[in-house]
Amino acid sequence: MDTGPTNHNIENRLRAYVARRRHEAGARFVMPPDTRRFLQTEVDRKYRSKEPRAMRSTTLFAWLGLKPVWMTATAVVAIGLVAFLVRLSWEPHRMHDLAKAEQKVQPPQSAPAPASAARTRSAPATTSVGAPPVEIARLAESNQDTLATPRQSVAALALDRKVAGLSQRFVQTQSGQIGADRSQLSQQTRNVLEDFQIELANGKLRVLDSDGSVYEAAVAAVDHTAAESSAQIAYRSAAQPSPQTAAGAPSAETAPAPTAARFGARARMQPEKGLASQTSVAPDTLFSNAIPFVALGTNRTLNQSVVIHGRIVLPQEHGQQIKRQSDLMASDPATLKALLQNATVQGRVVIDASNQFELNATPR
Amino acid sequence: MTATTSQHSSTEAADTPDERALIARCRRGDAAAWDELFERYYDPVGRFVFQYSPAFTREDVEEITQEVFLAIVRNIDSFRGNSAFQTWTFRIAINKARDFIQHKSAAKRGKGMEHVPLDVSNPNNGTPLEIPSPASGPDEALISKEEMVMLRQAVDRLSDPCREIIELRYFGDLSYEELAATLNLNPKTVSSRLSKCLDRLEEIARPLFAGEKTRPFSV
Helix, strand or coil, X not given: CCCCCCCXXXXXXXXXXXXXXXXXXXXXXXXXXXXXXXXXXXXXXXXXXXXXXXXXXXXXXXXXXXXXXXXXXXXXXXXXXXXXXXXXHHHHHHHHHHHHHHXXXXXXXXXXXXXXXXXXXXXXXXXXXXXXXXXXXXXXXXXXXXXXXXXXXXXXXXXXXXXXXXEXXXXXXXXXXXXXXXXXXXXXXXXXXXXXXXXXXXXXXXXXXXXXXXXXXXXXXXXXXXXXXXXXXXXXXXXXXXXXXXXXXXXXCCCCCCCCHHHCHHHHCHHHHHHHHHHCCCCCECECCEEEEEEEEEECCCCEXXXXXEEEECCHHHHCCCCEHHHHHHCCHHHHHHHHHCCEEEEEEEECXXXXXXXXXXXX | CHHHHHHHHHHHHCCCXXXXXXXXXXXXXXXXXXXXXXXXXXXXXXXHHHHHCCCCCHHHHHHHHHHHHHHXXXXXHHCCCCCCHXXXXXXXXXXXXXXXXXXXXXXXXXXXXXXXXXXXXXXXCCCECCCCCCXXXXXXXHCCXXXXXXXXXXXXXXXXXHHHHHHHHHHCCCCHHHHHHHHCCCHHHHHHHHHHHHHHHHXXXXXXXXXXXXXXXXX
């Protein structure tokens, strides 16, 4: 033993105690076999229960570290799923809003023309749009309610563009200006639809402005008489629009011209409804070679609502083949592309119910 | 002091790389390593436990030592290596021995008689176990069985730090340096604490032994 306190009597007793017990201990202590088995069982139990956790973590790290292809594939699937869900979540809102708007719309009985309104040739600006039927009015109203702010996500838009795949760029011609001198409009207002793109897919039409604004529309079911002469169409198309009289009152030909106030959704389509009820023969029949539409949205630059009462005027030679709207929609993409490349876009654009100008754009 | 020497050499070996490698293998669940560890430490732990109380039989020691090794298997991950592995096992053995004594005391209060097995054979080779002779040997004449019991009682009355340092020092044969490392103390502090604890033990034991001397017979 080491040197230590030896002056204690008790220490001597302790040493004697230890010496005697060591002597009494006798032979070497050997672990009994059953104790050894018991302890080995405990060792096995302890480390076997640890093993699955280690294996799980190893497997996870192997998957993360050694399977980048799987990770990429998983990420792509996840992004696609999210985009799909975003689109799905957007659609029910739209349907709900359409239904809500349908309830709001009061069936127009008659459209009292303003007393001061006179039938002038400046009015057909409205009819040149193609006299949108009630269905369009409803859509327009619902869009005005629901699309005041663009709700579609960038991802959904990108996806939609990919799906659509059919688009044509158009630029506004200088002659397509009506109403007040265009110079009176602000520069930002003049930029609206100066250069835009039309996308057509799945019966939907979308106008993409150069600043990224999106105006959505459904291609309207045409409600015009098939007997309407092309001469009348030409007449209307050729008419120079002059939406306001000197006194500021709206002018119209057969119906009140759409003043800013009259672009309110409920009042807007009343005269067209009346016309349609009188002359509807083939609702799906195209009005000459034009595809009418009403697109609504918010201009991102101005942060103001924009309503486009427009029509896509197809070239005559193609128009002979496309007699019905269903024909147009059933056309193969190549045909549609060719049609759009030779079409013009005409109509009227109303910004925030206060500024308006005529749209006359050609393909670029 | 053959046993003392063997215990001490085992303590010194605890810090070798071989010892650390063995413990590392045990921590990975290597059954052969565990077998080697049992082989290496069973005897030192058994002897330490046997010294702990004069009342312990070899059967008691086997029971206590099994509990000690079960605790080692379950808690080897908590061994930090601050002290020798054997010292760590001794400290576990102290706790298990105390638990055993308390458990046995409770059982005895109900029975009033302690069972002493005489027909137990060595499980390893089937030979009869060596039952210690009640007669005193040449070295044991210095202390009687009753004095051993009294000494154990006196140690049990010490505070925990004093009891632990005395048990490790005299039953475990630890040097001052090993005590210092195990108890996280300065070696000089170990020396002074041990001295004070022995003084305290002597104070406690003196009346016990004085009473023993007044008795007419001593075993």
